[in-house]
Amino acid sequence: MKAVVKTKRAKGLSLVKVPNPVIGPREVLIKVNNASICGTDVHIYDWTRWAQQRLSPPRILGHEFVGTVAEVGEEVTVVKVGDCVSAESHLTCGHCYQCNNGNAEVCRNFKLLGVDHDGTFAEFFVLPEHVLWKNSPDIPLEWATIQEPFGNAVDTVMVEDVAAKTVLILGAGPIGLFAAGIAHACGASLVIVSDPNDYRLAISKKMGAHAAVNPRKEDVVGLVMEATKNIGVDVVLEFSGNNQALNQGLKVITPGGRISILGIYERRVNIDLNKDVIFKKVRIYGITGRKIFSTWYKTSRFLSTGMVDPGPVITHRFPLKDYEKGMKLMKDGKCGKVILTVSP
Amino acid sequence: MKAVVKTKRAKGLSLVKVPNPVIGPREVLIKVNNASICGTDVHIYDWTRWAQQRLSPPRILGHEFVGTVAEVGEEVTVVKVGDCVSAESHLTCGHCYQCNNGNAEVCRNFKLLGVDHDGTFAEFFVLPEHVLWKNSPDIPLEWATIQEPFGNAVDTVMVEDVAAKTVLILGAGPIGLFAAGIAHACGASLVIVSDPNDYRLAISKKMGAHAAVNPRKEDVVGLVMEATKNIGVDVVLEFSGNNQALNQGLKVITPGGRISILGIYERRVNIDLNKDVIFKKVRIYGITGRKIFSTWYKTSRFLSTGMVDPGPVITHRFPLKDYEKGMKLMKDGKCGKVILTVSP
């Protein structure tokens, strides 16, 4: 079969022929319909420091997908051939302290699809049954593809209720954009999005943002304080991974408010803990992964009812062989989500 | 001034002339623009057993209103003459165990406006400053009038998050109808309303209900289980005060779900605690009043943004002198909310 593979410890990827994978008794063979590109994939492409430390080639990339069950192991009990599935990308161990305490998203022994385990940029791949998610027939295939990153947005927004609250979103990459739609659907009374990329700010308006600000051109703190009549926002959602944006966010949280942080930073961060967190009684939530599977139920309901329409975020589609085009768009920031069609 | 007064211990009310009220140092005189009729007022009109035990005539009725500050006591510090205000109807003591622990809505010593303290069915009335709420200029006067019962709905819906959850509402009186709009605005993925009154069911659809069922004609339990693919609903909101409806609600909650109960029952209730609550790990929330003032902020945001449009629920307006017409409509169930205009 064909697959996009990190073949060696250097920049770039290769489209190569590899043997079809074989399943174990509790595993499932999946025929990929669509896969989509995540920032993580770009890091691996670019062979950044993080990628060098984390990944051992050869490895088939990709962890976002929608597919069809092609074959099931003899002890598989729930899914069956022909089912339309997506999956949790954290292959959890199921028996560590975190898995046993409802925190499987930070499993001590998890393997990451497309990083520690061959991924979705291929015609077929294999997963253990327990991470599979059967898709609702009410969700279009393209939307089903992006449920994994959409779930990141769900948890970032919903770790506390946002209804009737004011929200600032920092960073309008695909996950930040999904978050704008989710916050809007969950009854946030004000959603402001901040990002230096005007192309993405324009999409944020389509996703339900009431206001979009460009920190390169405008005074984010001043505008947020004005929009909230000097109260500040109840909720900040930080997707940018930018220390300056983080500090702007902390500055405008109203005392007693909260910030959820999913963005990844290039280096250690520097914050005014006294003024911006302690004296303001702020709650900070580190967000990672998705809750298994409560986040998937929420995601499924937002998408199957159309309460959140992720359409504006899905900006490009290419056949798998043109993955380089997608990678380039991602690096240029000239896209929302890029979908690779494999066996449409 | 003119006022609608319970003058004696018998059925009925009287429109009479009474002296203008006088304020103390921390009190405020309010000129009433609109008042609206609550089920409580109908109980007092009818002089039901509850009313006989609770109220000592003479008493001016009414606790829902929008008004204008006409005069302030010398120690009043926040509101000023001309402010457009509504108010919390629970006149709390501020120093009991409940007030001191964030549960002022169940203050041990509270007085109820229009029951223990002369109310809003009058040209003027008096309140202590600490229960007043300054209205947002973005809320139409009519909508501002109904914030008190709307707040009941806010708390019933929002005691836990409803986003991406399935919801059954039992009872489509004005508060149940507001709740349908609020649940919809907060991202409930399915809102079903049950009520024997088709007039009100029709309004529920305008408020955002996905489905409306009449328990006199349809099998509520069967329909809810079908709509949820046999899972049951995550959330039940009980406004009917009907034991049979309550039991239907308990029957269709999915294990691990919750029910909020605001409806008042004619007598003690009978429930299957083992099967419907314990073995299903259900949470039951008794709901009363509004949180002071966090519920008011939420209410204000839902209304000032138009996220919830209470328009379909406000079905009738009469001048104060025609209060009998409103009372009759309420008893006949041929209305949503009835507004009495006093000094429009």
Next chain:
Amino acid sequence: MKAVVKTKRAKGLSLVKVPNPVIGPREVLIKVNNASICGTDVHIYDWTRWAQQRLSPPRILGHEFVGTVAEVGEEVTVVKVGDCVSAESHLTCGHCYQCNNGNAEVCRNFKLLGVDHDGTFAEFFVLPEHVLWKNSPDIPLEWATIQEPFGNAVDTVMVEDVAAKTVLILGAGPIGLFAAGIAHACGASLVIVSDPNDYRLAISKKMGAHAAVNPRKEDVVGLVMEATKNIGVDVVLEFSGNNQALNQGLKVITPGGRISILGIYERRVNIDLNKDVIFKKVRIYGITGRKIFSTWYKTSRFLSTGMVDPGPVITHRFPLKDYEKGMKLMKDGKCGKVILTVSP
């Protein structure tokens, strides 16, 4: 091997020889060291209406135990021969709406050990690996035996924080008695226990109750209100399954407080929902099972540190063959927990 079996649809049990059980690839064979008797076992012995509807003989009874892993299936990965184990008695399916949303204790498809699956009143029995719990070496064997019912108490007490709160416990069977110890260890500032059995009230004092009341001789409501200076208790824990006790509990909860209910009732219950729940803004939690495995971690920590000493509750030990003695004591209420030693 020898086992205590419900052989036919009639009162009584039999100690009989049965074939040794055989394990599947994901299963584990356990040699029982101790088992303990639960009220459920007494119901099955007595062949009550509940038992008649629930159980199909033949069935080996028992679901509380400590044992040693004797053999493991080929796909078992975590436990190994010789491990000292106990287990969750709910054999959950792992893929229903409840299991997938962190509510596995109300799994739609669970099988109950000793009811739907052969149990622990035997020399050996079999469990799927995923419900096993490896015991801390710091917990005495006898204490490890009773972790399953102890876990019921943990969840009943800890569904909300009890630290610096006042607590009334209704029902001083073994689980109520464990709850007294747990509430005390978790910093409850006042723990009152109510039960008509003076033998068990005496044990409650040893478990940390500040006061013990006998509702047949004393005015429970009056005493609780006096002990709390007329405020009422913050927390009620209901283990009695007695409607009258339940109503006493609801009566003395302070407005804004909560009740957790684990007790099972003989018939539907009758409560004053208006006065005792709604107007008091009370939260009611139905409690069942244990959270898998967060409750087990808490249980293990309470026992391994000695923070809770369950010793006073474990009143009798018999060899398995004398199970009739244990059953009789349970029915007479002349005991706390009764342990059956199998292979000590």
Next chain:
Amino acid sequence: MKAVVKTKRAKGLSLVKVPNPVIGPREVLIKVNNASICGTDVHIYDWTRWAQQRLSPPRILGHEFVGTVAEVGEEVTVVKVGDCVSAESHLTCGHCYQCNNGNAEVCRNFKLLGVDHDGTFAEFFVLPEHVLWKNSPDIPLEWATIQEPFGNAVDTVMVEDVAAKTVLILGAGPIGLFAAGIAHACGASLVIVSDPNDYRLAISKKMGAHAAVNPRKEDVVGLVMEATKNIGVDVVLEFSGNNQALNQGLKVITPGGRISILGIYERRVNIDLNKDVIFKKVRIYGITGRKIFSTWYKTSRFLSTGMVDPGPVITHRFPLKDYEKGMKLMKDGKCGKVILTVSP
């Protein structure tokens, strides 16, 4: 009367004669029995940069106290002459966004006793009635004195449940030491305290710490990981205001755990947000003040029942005139809490 006053913008304090204060209609005159010294008072003594920016002399210092009501204003309704009182040191406005949403501890307009309003290092001082707390007669006078800082510890520990959890406390000043006692009383299964001061570590053991480590001599991270069998602690409580200690704390939190931060830092902090917060799904709580008055109830119950004995933390007593001795001890770290007796 005599009072300890910051008379001018320079280092030091003066014991001077000042006129007796006069009360307004809603105010109360308090005769001080004991006052105690807080780190804030030392900052003001030393005239640090923070003090220079925050305080305008002349000002009577002190905000921790126990006293007796000497006179009440005409509109005071709850306290009366002779009552034994302490008080919340945040004089809140009662009508801002924070006060109205249950976050009065971060009131936008609060005045701080002993900083913005004349304080407790005097024979008499004045407070508005609404911040007063009537002391339980079951609490010794000395213990009642330190309820304000004790309440800081209560909130830091109890923002989430600690029962059956493992806890690391960073910083063993008086508040950290109170926290050790509170965590122990609330059922923490392991309490480790870290501080470079051996004198204070010795007190921590008396307060219930299971282990005490000195970061100047021992490897805190290594010891905590060993004590928790490489799982890490569920809870970190940070009182040190030291960036290095903070990072040690973040390092040893188990994924899914939480940290509460009350310590104040000399400058902005530097943290590894990716590794220590985001990828570990950690919750950070900024803690300030006390919840009004729920924290006071908890404090009162811990002290009046003796569940927490703060005795070991109260190491020194001096008459008011010897305040310099107390200041010196505080600066040398050779004390726990220092009490100034005024009118014992």
